[in-house]
Amino acid sequence: LSGSRPRCGIASCPVGMCTTSPAAYELAVKLCNEYDRRKQHEKQLNVRKDADLRPASQPKEGAVSRTVTEIDYAKHEQTAKELERQEQEEHFARKKEEASQWCTLDHEHGPECRRVVGGCSRDHQREWNIYEKSTAEKIAAADRFRQEGNEVYKKQNYGLAAVHYRKALLQFDYTFPDTDEEEKQMNDVKLACLLNLAACKCQREEWDEVLTQCRLALEINPRSVKAFYRSGLAHLARDNFDLARDALQSAIEVEPKNSEVRTAYEKLQKKMVDYKVRTKEVCKGMIAGESEEASTVDEEPLGGTVPPGGQTSTAGSDAALNLGETAGTGATKDDKSAEGDAAEEVQTDAKLRRRLVDSAENSVQDTDMLHKGEDDHDDDPLGLSPKAVHRLLKGAVCLGLVSLLATCFVAVLGSVHNEQ
Helix, strand or coil, X not given: CCCCCCCCCCCCCCCCCCCCCHHHHHXXXXXXHHHHHHHHHHXXXXXXXXXXXXXXXXXXXXXXCCEECCEEHHHHHXXXXXXXXXXXXXXXXXHHHHHCCCCCCCXXXXXXXXXXXXXXXXXXXXXXXXXXXXXXXXXXXXXXXXXXXXXXXHCCCHHHHHHXXXXXXXXXXXCCCCCHHHHHHHHHHHHHHHHHHHHHHHHCCCHHHHHHHHHHHHHHCCCCHHHHHHHHHHHHHCCCHHHXXXXXXXXXXXXXXXXXXXXXXXXXXXXXXXXXXXXXXHHHHHHHHXXXXXXXXXXXCCCCCCCHHHHXXXXXXXXXXXXXXXXXXXXXXXXXXHHHHHHHHHHHHHHXXXXXXXXXXXXXHHHHHHHHHHHHHHHCCCCCCHHHHHHHHHHHHHHHHHHHHHHHHHHHHHHHXXXX
């Protein structure tokens, strides 16, 4: 290897030898040795030792006897080992038969065979072709796909335009620029493709995809007005007013005179106002509905004004009964079933009205008792109610008892002091 060129040993070689470096030759030798070692290891995977194939040996002469009384434990141990060896043989034979169906290695099959981990079944030839192109070719191909997408977009075929923009963006997945100029060219074309794809998704109302493409565009250019504008449209379509306002305000800060952004911002403000008005109307409707329900609940038991003293109500009930009777007598024979239903309804109405009359009379009696109590309070010169007077009397009696007990206690203490 010192300065000489190793011969290739191939008769078809035009010069009779291949020129290579010593380092490359050493690497090739190492790879060959590693390959031979791996193949040898694969062949020795399932090779068993002779000890595993021999049956259990008999005990040697002069060895320590394992016989206790009439039981020979050594014999039982040999039997157990023989059974274990037979199980291992059966397991090895079963694994060998299974591995022979799928193992592709040239060696004795057995339990040590391992299945080869399969790779992706998809053909990556197209991706490989893209990867082998130069950076300039990839950028040019992406720009060509972008122009094709623009032409289709003008024809309002947004789905096909999105496909072209996807193809353009695919070029950049395998593009690794070496210089700043190449990186700038790549970012310009990539930014245009991302924004155009977001525009297609806006037309198709796929708002999640719009937000994703706009986010990627803002990573390239944080001051992209179109990215902010289309993000605001996506948030506005979802009624996310705060996020839409932030995005549109960011676009206005970059380009204050952009008419499309201004129009979208005015639409946002109008939609926010409409939303507040609708919210107020809904709240008012809910409150009004609750009040109407409460009023209907309060009015249903009364069924109208209660007649005073129960005079007219009784007359009304009697009139209802009379109406029921006349309705019953005026019914024809063919409508007997309808007559019975009408009579029952009239009777139930009469019962309800009588109950209302009774409740009205009770309320009138309660009010009379209340006024009578107030009149009694007016007759009292002190203006106190009987309950208050009763409580005052109880308090006076308690005070008298306390004073009496205090006097007795003082007298007892005085007598004790005199005795001492």
